[in-house]
Amino acid sequence: MAGRRPTLDDVARAAGVHKATASRALNPETRNQVKFETARRIAVAARRLGYVPNTLARGLRTSRSTAVGVLVPDLMNPLFPPIVRGIQDRLDTHGYTALLVNTDNDEARERAQFAELASRRVDGFIVATARREHPLLAEAAELGTALVTVNRTVDLPGTPAVVSDDADGMAQAVAHLRRLGHTRLAHLAGPQSVSTGAVRLRAFQQEAGPSRGAVVECTGYTEPAGRAAARQLLDAYPETTAIVAGNDLIALGALAELAAQGRSCPRDVSVVGFNDMPFADRFRPPLTTVRVPHHEMGMQAAQLLVELLTQPQAVARTVVLPARLVIRGSTAPPD
Structure with missing residues (x-):
């Protein structure tokens, strides 16, 4: 040959x-x-x-490309690479290829990229960009497009999803701070337009009690948004002794603002993050945070999509993975 x-x-x-x-x-x-x-x-x-x-020829014969579109909102956010790796690891075992696009949290860009992937005849989509109200995904679902959301859910019945147990993770964080003796808690919430922000805020309010927990909503899951929200929080509630952040990047912004104001963490204010992204243990101080199994999340999302593609009678379901509090140096009893 x-x-x-x-x-x-x-x-x-x-x-x-x-x-x-x-x-x-x-x-x-x-x-x-x-x-x-x-x-x-x-x-x-x-x-x-x-x-x-020859997957191209097979796709022409069967209307299947064995390719899957994967949409993420921000590849610079450290939580998404492990999710993408999990997706690829599971898709590989089933003979599928992931086509990855970064939307930069821009709806127009997301719509254009979704259309481009559809034109390439991908078999389905794994979407990490989901907002609670998401017209694009609603349109796709109505057309019968196979799709799974990962890390977030959408207010669209019958859409499979893989998420972490954020409510339990938040309950663990608040319980930890209470055990340390904190009573003046605050939450720097993620954007309420996405399920993670809404679920974590609701859980915080349930665990801390609305009268005992100040809340400031961040404009995004970023360090600058976290710092701006922390500044607003500390100006309005200077007596705060513990902050639970909507994610680790928000927590990083809060640590920066505390340092800028001459406040020590954890002596003056304890800080808890969410996700346990890579290097959270190298923050100063090392960050107490809720660990989410992102690689497993990606694998499970890929598995759900493969089931949709290969089992016509597959029932849409949501997989909820356990979250676990990891205690490090950013939390301590209040002075």
Whole structure:
């Protein structure tokens, strides 16, 4: 075969099977129709020969591309790379490829990129950009587009999602601060247009009590937004001794503002984050935060989408993963 590309016929001949059997074994959607040992023998033959399936031709024949569109709002946010890695790891095992786009939290950009991915005939979408009210996803769902939201949910019944148990994570954070003796708690909430911001705020108010917990909503899940909100909070509620932030970047902004005002963390004000993003343990002080299993979240989202694509009778469901408080140096009893 020197000088030419290996074909499906070559793989079938090397594995000692019919061409149709080799085709089924190398197609993620039909692999389960072939006995395990036979499929393994065919896969070994394909690897040895260097055979690469023509997914474009398969897509033209079956209206499937074995590609999945993945939309994230901000790749600079450290929580999204582990999610994307989890998506890729699980898609790889099913023979799908992830096409990743970054929307920069811009609705017009998101719509344009969604349309571009659709024009490339992706089989479905995994969306980390979901807002509670999301016209684009509502339109896509109405057209029968296979989609799963990850890390966030949308107010759209029947849309599969993978999220963390944010309410329980917030309850753990507030309980920890109470055990330390804090009574003047505050929450720097994430944007209320997204489910994570709304769920975490609701849980904070339930656990801390509206009369005991000051709240300032941040304009985004960013360090500058966190610093601006912390400044507003500390001006209005200078007696605050503990802050629960909507995410770790907001917490980082709060730490910066505390330092700028000459307040020490945790001696003057304790700070708790949310997500346990990479390097949170290297903050000054190391950040107490709620750990969310982002890699597992991505894997589960990919699994839900594969089920939608390969099992016509699959029931849409939401997977809720446990969150866990990680205690570090940013929290201590109040003076």
